[in-house]
Amino acid sequence: MSAARDMLCDTARVVFAEAAKAGISPVEEAGFGLLLVPEEQGGFGGDWGDVNAVLQIAGVVAPDLPVAELIVDAPLLPAAAVSLMAGAMGQALALSIDHVNMRQQFGRALGKFQAVQQSLAVMACEVRAVEAAAAALAARLDGVGLDPSAAGFEIAAAKLRANRAVGVVTSIAHQVHGAIGFTEEYDLHRVTVPLMRWRGAHGHDAHWARRLGDQVAGLGGRGLWEAMTARGA
Amino acid sequence: MQGFALYPFDPPGDIAALRADLRAWLAVNQPKDDVVARANCWASFDRDFSRALGAAGYVGMTLPARYGGGDRHPLERYVVIEELLAAGAPVGAHWIADRQTGPLILRYGSEEQRERYLPGIAKGELYACIGLSEPGAGSDLAAVRTTARETAEGWRINGQKIWTTGAHFSHIILALVRTEEGSERNAGLSQLLVDLDTPGITIRPIIDMAGHHDFNEVFFDDVLVPHGALVGERGQGWKQVTAELGLERSGPERYLSSHALFVALIDAAGPDPDPAVATLIGELASEMWTLRQLSMSTAAKLAAGEDPMVEASVVKELGNAFEQDMPRRVQAIIDCNWDDDTDLAKLLRVLLIASPSFSLRGGTREVIRGIIARGLGLR
C-alpha cells in the first residue's frame, strides 16, 4: 500500500470509530465525501483502490452508517458493498480466531480441536476469496476510469461471490463462538448482521447470477475465456 | 488481521501476443476429435502433442537456454499453461516434468543432472513421475519406508511407491527415500532421481475407477543407482519436497480441470438460456473469475521469490471444490441421459467419475485445510 493510502486508512479508522457513536457527521466533516473527487476540483483525488481500503474499514467499524453512499454514486454501490463485505468478513474471521484461541473446553483451547480448525480454514478461504474479488474489482474499475458499464462483468462476479460467501462466513463464525456470539454485548453481530443485510442489498445472488449468466451465454464457451483474459492480465 | 492484497500479475513482454501466438498454434496442432480428452486434460497423455509443444517452445519455458529452456519469466509460463488448460490440450505426458521435476532439478540438482535431464524435459520428450506415496505413507508422508543405503558402488534402493502417476511412460522418477538408517519421520530423508529402466524396478499398473491406466505401483528390489542420483543435500529431502509441493498447489490446474464441461454447458445453453441454466452459468463464472485472481496473485508472489504457502493452499481448496462440484451442479439441472452421445453428456459423465480425485491428488482436502489452519495460527 502507498503511504498516502496508509494515512487515509489511519484517518478512516479514527473518524469512523468516532462516527460509530456520533453519527455520520464526523465522516462528512473529515471530507470522505471528496475521496473520489479529483484534486484539481478540491477533492482527495483517490481511486477505487482507496475506496476499497476505506470501505473495508467502514464495514468493520461503522457498518450501519451510509459511508459508501457518501463516497460513491448509485451505480457503483454494488461494488462498494463488496468492499464493505470483505472488511466485515475479515473481522468475523479475526474475532473467530481470537475466540477459539482463548476459550477453553475439555482442558484445551477450542482452536486445538481439528474439527474447529477445519471449519475456520473453510471460512478463511471464503474470506480470502471475497478480499481477492474486491481487490480485482478495484483494479478493473481503476483501469476503466470508474465506468460501471465497462466493469459490468467484474461487478456482477464480485458481488455474487461476496453474497455467496455470507452464509458460510456468518454460520461458521457463530458456530465457533457458541452462545457468547449470540449476545448483544459481544461484537460478532456487529459484523454478521450487516453481512446478512448486504447480501440482499444492491442485488441478491439470483439477480447477479442471472445477469452474469446471460452475459456469459452471449459470449459463448470459448468467448468467456477470451473475454476474461482480455479484461485483465 | 491484515487483509489479503492481490499481488500484481505483471509478466514482462507482450502477453497479448503470447496468448495470440499460442491460440493460433493450438488451432493447428491440438487434436480435435477426442472431446473427452479435454476433461481433466492435464491427465491426458499424448506424446506427439507434448513433443510438438516442446518444439514450439512451450515446454521448459523457465529453464535457462543453456539447458535447452526458453529463459522465460515464470508468469509467461503461467499464461501459457492457463491457455493450454482452458483449451483442454492434452498436456499430461510432460506435465509433471515441466511443472515440478525440471524446476527442482534446476534448483537442487547437480550440474551433471541438469545437463543430462533438462534438455529432454524442455523438448517435451523426457517425462517424470513423483515417487512420494507408499502403501503406509499417504497423508502421513513422513512415514516413508523405502530405503536407500550408500555403498561403494552407489545407492541401493529397496521398497515400494504407489499411486505413481505416469510411471509407465516416464523416463525418471524422483523418489523420496530414507537414506539414514534408523532415522524417523521427516528426518533422514533424501530425494533420488532414478532412471526407470534401471534393473530391479518393476512397474505394475493400477487401473482407476474410470477404467484408465494412469497410476502405478513401483517396486524397488535392490536397485543400484550411482552416487550422483542424489538430488540436493543428503538428509534434506523433506525440506525439498515441501518446496516442491508448494509449486504444485496454486497453479491454474487446480481450478480448470472441469473447464471443458463449463464450455460445453455454455455452448449447449445458447445465447438465450433458460433462467436456471443462466443462474448456474453466472455462479460458475463468478467463482472461476475469483479463483483466477487468487491463482494469478499467488503465482506472482511465487515469482517474486516469496513463499505463499497458505495462499497456495487456499487456491487448491477453493479450486478443487469448484472443479469437483461443477459436474454435480450441472447434472442437477441439465436434461441429459448418462449415455447420451452429446459432448455435454460425455464430459459430464467423465468428470463426475474423475472428480473424486480432485481433492485427493496433490494433498487431500483435510491436509490442505490443516495447512491453512496452521497459517491462521491455530496449530
Ligand SMILES: Cc1cc2nc3c(=O)[nH]c(=O)nc-3n(C[C@H](O)[C@H](O)[C@H](O)COP(=O)(O)OP(=O)(O)OC[C@H]3O[C@@H](n4cnc5c(N)ncnc54)[C@H](O)[C@@H]3O)c2cc1C
Ligand atoms: C489421481 C491421483 C494421482 C496421484 N498421483 C500421485 C503421484 O503421482 N505420486 C504420488 O506420490 N502420489 C500420488 N497420489 C497419491 C496422493 O498423494 C494420496 O492419495 C494422498 O496423499 C492421500 O493419501 P492416501 O490416499 O493414502 O489417503 P489417506 O492418507 O489414507 O487418507 C484417507 C482420508 O483420511 C483423511 N485423513 C488422513 N489423515 C488425516 C488427518 N490427520 N486428519 C484428518 N483427516 C485425515 C484424508 O484427508 C483422506 O480424506 C495420487 C492420488 C490420486 C488420487
